[in-house]
Amino acid sequence: NLRLSDARAKSTVQYILSKGISKEQISGKGMGETEPKVDCKEACSEEQHAENRRSEFLIVKK
Structure with a gap:
């Protein structure tokens, strides 16, 4: 999962x-299962798994 992430x-x-966008302005990091949005342990539904497969952005102002 970490590799996929x-x-x-x-x-x-x-x-x-x-x-x-300049490469100095962005970075990316896969989190795998270390920071799930939905922490459902072993019983995730497909919808919950889909919520955990995400890309999040933090926009900062210089």
Whole structure:
């Protein structure tokens, strides 16, 4: 799961870079199962799994 999460983060970063954002302005990190949005242990529904497969952005003002 960590590898998949990291690949998803890198893909998201590449997409943002393709839109003209400077690489100094963005970074990505896969979290795997370490920071789930929905902590449902072993009994996640498919919808809950989908919520945990996400990319989050923090926009900061310089």
